[in-house]
Amino acid sequence: IQSEAELSELSEALRRAGVIVDALLGTGLSSPVSGLYRAVIDAINAVKGCCVVAVDVPSGVDATSGAVLGAAVHSHMTCTFGLPKRGLVNGQGATCAGKIIVIDIGIPPEFVEALDVREYFLTREDLVGALPSRSPHAHKGTFGHVLVIAGSPGMTGAAALAGQAALRTGAGLVTVAVPETLNAILETKLTEVMTLPLPDAGRGFFCMDAVRFLTKNLDGKNAVIIGPGLSRHEETQAAIRAFLADCTVPMVIDADGLNAVACDLTCLARLRSPAIVTPHPGEMARLMRCATAEVQRDRIGCSRKFATDYGVLVVLKGALTVIAAPDGSIFVNPTGNPGMATGGMGDALTGMIGGLIAQSIEPVRAAQLATFVHGSIGDLLARERAPLGILASDIIERIPAALWRCSQR
Structure with missing residues (x-):
């Protein structure tokens, strides 16, 4: 195509095509697309029902930042060479790339190692051996005890889902601590998971009295989950921050736990144990004091900044979940699909x-394995059923088999 006069002929050819291969522009693009190139990109995007495959990066996407420079091809699949490009998993580039396939072109491993790469695209091969082997002489105490602090009126399901997911992941014991007013509900919903009624003055909310009670019950616990469904009640938020300062067990802070942290970020400086925060983009925006759109424009950059500034492990949920370690390392999870956008899915991941973590797996490894398996179960269910209406309980039921498959050679 050498002139706009030929565009009508191109448009007709595109409409007849079964597959469109986008190899217009590559990784060196640094200025907004305009003129004939933009017209061709618009013509490709106007075609319906045709598979679009991008070569290396979709034309118009900045390979480093993921920004769309003027206009970009929206591909169904991107075949990228050598190593994944950062722009394929960050910002608008993640929306344009579709499924990412990395093609080996023979780059020597020692050359890659010399680059000191600190951003990784997770694969199943990376997680082989992540799950510890189990001794035939093991017992329930061998695999750790998880304490889940969760639930408020109307949100008891969050507590139940988090507890069940922890048990299905292989923890030996799980206790769900809920306001005592709600304990009968959890006793009915849960069988294998134990419950711990917390003093609540008959109000059904996590309060300061519960903090003092809980700190006396941390002995023997190997991991703590705090936040799912706890509410944004004023006293509850203060009680969460007080507990975070007292807890000496590795913690996963989610949902209303994050809302409490966002109100006073200095509480992170007072932590006495390793912490993982698991925000969705809206929660991350509150933590970063910025708009959600700003988080989504640079998910990698925002995650890394928060992790390094506050010394916590960040799991930024969403399409291409980003895991950011306190040392600045980044891991991007490719699994998952829009059918998983249902209530309770985050509680299951938490x-x-x-x-x-309760099974003595390092927090960063635990986050990698959990996010990859969580999404891969969702992908399996999407293929078996449909990419919509996937429930958190559907995911939880399949955790043991998927976790085992993923971690075995």
């Missing part, structure tokens, strides 16, 4: 992370 429970999985906590369950793995």
Whole structure:
């Protein structure tokens, strides 16, 4: 195509195509697309029902930042060479790339190692051996005890899902601590998971009296989950911050736990144990004091900044979940699909992370394994059923088999 006069002929050819291969522009693009190139990109995007495959990066996407420079091809699949490009998993580039396939072109491993790469695209091969082997002489105490602090009126399901997910992930014991007014509900919902009624003055909310009670019950616990469904009640938020300062067990802070932290970020400086925070983009925006759109424009950059500034492990949920370690390392999870956008899905993931930490798996490894397996179960269900209406309970039921498959050679 050498002139706009030929565009009508191109448009007709595109409409007849079964597959469109986008190899217009590559990784060196640094200025907004305009003129004939933009017209061709618009023509490709106008075609319906045709598979679009991008070569290396979708034309118009900045390979480093993921920004769309003027206009970009929206591909169904991107075949990228050598190593994944940062722009394929960050910002608008993640929306344009579709499924990412990395093609080996023979780059020597020692050359890659010399680059000191600190951003990784997770694969199943990375997680082989992540789950410890189990001795035939093991017992329930061998695999750790998870304490889940969760639930408020109307949100008891969050507590139940987190507890069940932790148990299905292989933790030996799980106790769900809930306001005593709600304890009968959890006793009915849960069988294998134990409950711990917390003093609540008959109000059904997590309060300061519960903090003092809980700190006396941390002995023997190997991981703590705090936040799912706890509410944004004023006293509850203060009680969460007080507990965070007292807790000496590795913690996963989620949901209303994050809302409490966002109100006073200095509480992170007072932590006495390792912590993982698991925000969705809206919660991350509150933590970062910025707009959600700003988080989504640079998910990697925001996650890394928060992790390094506050010394916590960040799991930024959403399409291509980003895991950021306190040392600045980044891991991007490719699994998961829009059918998983249902209530309780985050509670299940939080429970999985906590369950793995209780088994003495390092927090960053636990986050990698949990996010990859969580999403891969969702992908399997999408193929078997449909990419919609996937429930958190559907995911939890399949955790043991998926976790085992993922971690075995």
